[in-house]
Amino acid sequence: RKEVEQDPGPFNVPEGATVAFNCTYSNSASQSFFWYRQDCRKEPKLLMSVYSSGNEDGRFTAQLNRASQYISLLIRDSKLSDSATYLCVVISVLNTGGFKTIFGAGTRLFVKA
Amino acid sequence: DGGITQSPKYLFRKEGQNVTLSCEQNLNHDAMYWYRQDPGQGLRLIYYSQIVNDFQKGDIAEGYSVSREKKESFPLTVTSAQKNPTAFYLCASRTGAQETQYFGPGTRLLVL
Numbered sequence: 001r002k003e004v005e006q007d008p009g010p011f012n013v014p015e016g017a018t019v020a021f022n023c024t025y026s027n028s029a030s031q032s033f034f035w036y037r038q039d040c041r042k043e044p045k046l047l048m049s050v051y052s053s054g055n056e057d058g059r060f061t062a063q064l065n066r067a068s069q070y071i072s073l074l075i076r077d078s079k080l081s082d083s084a085t086y087l088c089v090v091i092s093v094l095n096t097g098g099f100k101t102i103f104g105a106g107t108r109l110f111v112k113a
Numbered sequence: 114d115g116g117i118t119q120s121p122k123y124l125f126r127k128e129g130q131n132v133t134l135s136c137e138q139n140l141n142h143d144a145m146y147w148y149r150q151d152p153g154q155g156l157r158l159i160y161y162s163q164i165v166n167d168f169q170k171g172d173i174a175e176g177y178s179v180s181r182e183k184k185e186s187f188p189l190t191v192t193s194a195q196k197n198p199t200a201f202y203l204c205a206s207r208t209g210a211q212e213t214q215y216f217g218p219g220t221r222l223l224v225l
Contacts, residue, residue: 008153034213043203043216044156087155089214101214103148105155 001026003102004090010108017078021107023088024070031099032091033071035062037084038106044087047073078111085109116140117217119204124222126191126198134189134220136204145187146205146214149173156203162187191222199224 006023013019025033033050048055050062050071061074071090075082085106092100117138126132138145144163148156158171162181176195181187187206191198201221205214 041201041221043219045216046213049213101158103156105153 003027003092004088004104006086006088006104006107008105008107010110012110012112013078015078015080015111015113017111018074018076019078019109020072020074021086021088021109022070022072023090023104023107024068025090025092025102026069027090027092028066028069030069030090030092033062033064034089035060035071035073036087036089036103038087039084044103047086075109078109080111080113083109083111117204117206117215119202119217119220121220122218124220125225126222127225129193131190131192132222134191134202134204134222136187136189136217137185138187138204138206138215138217139185140206140208140215141184142206142208142215143184144207145181146207147171147177147179147187147189148203148205150201150203159189159202198222 003026035047036044037047038044048062050064055062059076063072085108087106088104090102120135146161147159150156157173159177160179162168165184168179168181178190203219204217207214
C-alpha cells in the first residue's frame with residue numbers, strides 16, 4: 001500500500017460545478033498536511049495548508065479526518081483556471097525523530113466551459 | 114524578490130555524459146531538496162540537505178550526486194550511471210522540518 005494515495009482522475013467537470021478530492025495516508029503519526037497545485041509542465045505551488053479544524057480560502061476548503069486518515073479538498077464554483085493537477089502532501093514523524101515528506105501522485109482536474 | 118531559481122530550463126545530455134543542474138535560493142532556507150518527476154507520476158526524492166556540507170540520499174539516489182558548499186546553492190549532477198535520466202527535475206527548499214516546501218521552476222532533462 002502506498003503511503004499517500006490519491007485518485008489520479010481525471011475529473012472532468014463543467015464550469016460552476018463543485019468537485020472534491022480525497023487523499024488517504026497510511027502513517028497515523030503524520031502531522032502536517034498540504035495541498036499543492038501543479039499546472040502542466042510547471043512546478044508545484046502551495047495551494048493551502050490543512051489544519052485539524054479545517055481551512056477555507058475563498059472557493060477552496062480543505063479538511064482533515066485523522067480517524068479515517070484522509071484529507072480532502074473541495075472546490076466550489078469551478079473556474080476554467082482551476083484545471084490543474086492537485087497534489088496532496090503529508091509530513092510524517094519517523095522513528096528516528098526526523099520527518100519525512102511524501103507527495104501524492106496527484107489528481108488531474110479538467111474544468112470545461 | 115526572494116525565490117528559488119533553476120537553470121537551465123532545458124538540458125540535453127549525450128550518452129555517457131555527466132551534466133549538472135543548478136539550484137539557487139535566496140530565501141535563507143536551511144533545507145534543500147531534489148526531486149524527479151516522470152510523466153503522470155508523483156515526485157520522487159533524489160537527495161536532500163538539511164545544512165551546509167551535509168546531505169542525505171533519498172529514495173532514488175543511484176546515478177546522481179550533489180554538493181552543498183553554500184547555503185544558497187545545491188547543484189545536482191546526473192552521472193552517466195543514471196541510465197534513464199529523461200525527466201523533470203525539481204529543486205525545493207524550506208525553513209523547518211514541518212514547513213511547506215517551495216519549488217524552483219524545474220529543469221527538463223532530455224537524452225540525445
